[in-house]
Amino acid sequence: MPCNLIEALDEFIKLDLLNEKHNFDKFTQYIMSKKVITTTKTFLINLYSNSEKTCKEQLFLSIWLIYRFSDVILNHNIEIEKTIKHYCNEIVSTLLSIDSNIIISKRKEIINAIDIYTAEFNKWKVYDKNVSVKEFIERYNNISKSIELVCKDALNDTLQASVLNSLHQQQKEIINLALKYDKKWNADFFNKHYDIIKNIENICNEKYWSTIQTEFNNKNYDMFYKNMDEIKKIIIELNGKNIRNIAIINNTITTDIIKNNLFIYDDSNINHIIDISCHWYKQFCTYILTELKNLSSPIRDVEYNQYLSRLLSITPTNYNTILVDIIKTCYKIIDSLYLDLLLFVS
Secondary structure (H helix, E strand, C coil): CCCCHHHHHHHHHCCCCCCCCCCHHHHHHHHCCHHHHHHHHHHHHHHCCCCCCCCCHHHHHHHHHHHHHHHHHCCCCCHHHHHHHHHHHHHHHHHHHCCHHHHHHHHHHHHHHHHHHHHHHHHHHHHHHHHHHHHHHHHHHHHHHHHHHHHHCCCCHHHHHHHHHHHHHHHHHHHHHHHCCCCCCCHHHHHHHHHHHHHHHHHHHHHHHHHHHHHHHCCCCHHHHHHHHHHHHHHHHHCCCCHHHHHHHHHHCCHHHHHHHHCCEECCEEEEECHHHHHHHHHHHHHHHHHHHHCCCHHHHHHHHHHHHHHCCCCCCCHHHHHHHHHHHHHHHHHHHHHHHHHHHC
């Protein structure tokens, strides 16, 4: 065993931690080996021999891990990560280039750089943990929503069981990853968060549709334009590279066209929409639902016919209610489209 700092540094450098043959997985396995841990511990004992401070070998080895794979590990592009990367580069470069005969005179500088790195690294760990749990929750919740959609959809038992099995497996994988960060992030943790978020979404959705209905009743249709624009974007996204059809969609679903054709009032009674608006709405509604139908599985044809039949029952008296229904129906169909994609790739 090396008995002084110079010998300890030489032995540590011989570990060849920057060997380019090591990919990320091999490198993480290598730095956890007994040989690397023991050699690193010996070097740190000698480095800190005249100091009240100390540094754990795992923390010191994380400097080399980040130095080698910063693009993989530091991926949030925030200031604290830039600081961590800077000190990793400084520490590694110093130890690799330093003349072992003068390391003792550089001891305080090296320890100071490690101390700053340690403080920043600990702050970053808290940040990374918070970001990670948000990402885990979001992914888990999206899968939970897909599970609910599959359970509600009219699928044959074999297909439904296969898809549900795949989705539940994805949830388990998320939980297994999360447990590596925190033992409290188990299935109960994620399910409780999902229930809370689901309840909040239900309350917000109820309030949202109630607000839209009130706005429409007061002849304020801004939310209709905004939702139709959002629905148009989704239809275009689902059309992929169908440039011709995308051009038609862009020229058909526009705020100006909707304003000029959908809301024409009877001059004798401003509260009444005249028949020309109802007629144009029926054409508009048929066009949108046909576009969505063309993107869907043929097994949904019956559903579309039912949607269309209800939405085409518009009259001057139920006009505002039906306008809310077409927005709801479009989003419901879009959910089905994403479900069909899920079934296709499962």
